[in-house]
Amino acid sequence: MEISPWILFWASIFTSNILLTNFLGMCSYLSVSREVESSFGLGTAVFFVTTATTAINWAVYHLIIVPADIVYLQYIIFIIVIAAFVQLTEIIVERFSPVLYYSLGIFLPLITVNCAILGISLFMVIRDYSFIQSVGFGAGSGLGWLLAIMLLAGIRTRLKEKFIPTGLQGAGMSLLITGIMALAFMGFSGIVNVQ
C-alpha cells in the first residue's frame, strides 16, 4: 500500500515513535536527558541529521548499493555516510554560527553513534519507501526522538526534588518512566499503522 509521506511523518512522531516503539537511540537518550535545554539541543541535532542522512542514504542505496549488488555492505556504507555527514555539519556550523556550534556542537559527535539514525536508514530499506516517503519518515522519526527526550527531560527535572529509592536512582528510574511513556504512546496506535 502506498502511504502518503505526510501520514508517514505524523505516524513516526506519534504511533510508531522510533524511541518508544523500537527503543532505538537509548544511550544518548538516557545520558543527556538531565536538563530540558541540553536535550532540546541534542534532539534538534538528531532531527536535522536524520532528515538529511535518510535522504542521502536513500540515494546511495538506490544509485550505488543496489546496482552494484552489495546490499550486504549497506550497514558499513550507511555508517560511513552518517559519520561523514556529521563531520561536515560540524565544520559548516562552526564556520557560520559559532553560537549554534557551542550549543549544538558538543552533541554532534554523539550522534555518529546514535543507533536510531542507522535504524531509520535501515527501516527505510526494509519497508521499501520512495524518496519522498523516506524524507517524511526521517524527519518525523527525528522529531519523535526530540519529543521523547524532551518529555523525559521534563519529567526528570521534576523528579529531582522527589524521593526515589536508592536502587532505582538514575538509569533505573529513567527506564521505568520510558516504559510508562511507551505504554501511553500505544494509545495513539489505533490512528494509523505504518509498520
Add this chain to the structure above:
Amino acid sequence: MNYQKIITEILILAGISGVLATLIVVAKAILQNYGECVIDINGKRKVTVKGGGSLLTSLAEENIFVPSACGGKGSCGACKCVVTDGGGPVLPTEKPFFDAKELAANYRLACQVKVKNDIKIEIPEEIFNIRKFNGKVAKIEDFTYDIKGVTFDLISPKEIDFKAGQYVQLRSPKYGKVRESVTRAYSISSKPSLQNQIQLIIRRVPEGICTTWVHDFLKEGQEVEITGPYGDFFIRDTQADIIFVAGGSGKAPIKSMLEDLAEKGCNRKMSYFFGAKTTKDLYLTKYIESFCDVFPDFTYYPILSHPEPDDNWQGRTGWIMPYFPDALRDPKNTEAYLCGSPGMIAAVTKNLMELGIPEDKIYYDSFV
C-alpha cells in the same frame, strides 16, 4: 570464488569512503582557512597572524602573553580583554565570567575568541612587557617541611623587568604519571634590581600537579619555562602607612617588596603580620626581623594559631586579626597588602574594612 566481484566491491566501498573523506578535507581547507588576519592592539600596534586559532594563542605566537592561569580552557577567566571589533558573538562559555557592565564594554575571554577576520582589541600596556623566559634552576632551599625556595637563573632573555609584588607563571612538563603540562602562577620573592635571577617560594599542595613536580622532581641545573611578569599587586607610591598580611608561601611578594623598599629607602610606618600554625611553619624569621634595622619604623608580628607545647613559643598566639589595632595609627591613611589563601584574604579584607581602612586601599593577589 569470483575475485573480480570481490575486488569491485572493495573498490566501491573505498570509493565511497574516499569521496566523503575528500569532501571533508576540502570543506576543512575552504571553511577553516581564514587566511591572514590583522590584530590591531590598542590602535597602536598591528600584528598579522594565521587565522583560525584563539586570540590567546595567536597573541602568544607573536610573543604577547595575555595572563592565563588555566592555559586556555575557559575555566579561570584571567585572560579578559576588550575586543572592540571583529570578535563575533559572545559565547555561552564566556558569559559566566562577565557582568552586564563588562559585556556592554565588549569584554571577552581571549582564549574563547577565535581570530577569523581582522580584529581590534584593547589590552593593558603592561602586557607588552610580558615575555617567555628560559631559565635554569640555580638553587633549591628547604624553608619549612612543605615550603621550598627555588632560585632560577634567566638564560634567554637574560633579564626581567618587574615591579616588586608581581608574579610569573611556571610551566611544569609531563612527569611520572602526569600526562599534561600545566602552568601555575607564583609570586616573585627576589628583588627587582636582581634582573638576571628570580626566586619563587612554593608550598606543596597535596595532589597539586605543579607543586608536586617542584617538590619531588625538580633538580638543580634543570631548565624550565617561565612567563611574566603579571599582576597589579605592587606598592603604591604614597606616604601612607603600610600593613602587610601573609600566610604560608604568601611571604614571597612581600619579601620582594621589602627588599625593594630597602634599596630605595622608605620612612613609612610598616607592620608585617605573618600567620602560621606552629613554629615548624615559620621561616625567614631572622631575615625579616633584620629589616627593623633598615627601616625607621618597621615591626614584624609572627603569630601562631596552634603552637605546640614543645615549641616553647613566647610570642603572639591565636588569630592574626585581633592584633591589627596595635599597628593602626590612622586607618584612613593606611594601605594594606595581603597575600595568602582566598579564605584568609576574604576574612582579613572584611576585618580591615571594619577597622576603617578604605576598600580601595586594600591590595591583594587572588590565586584561585
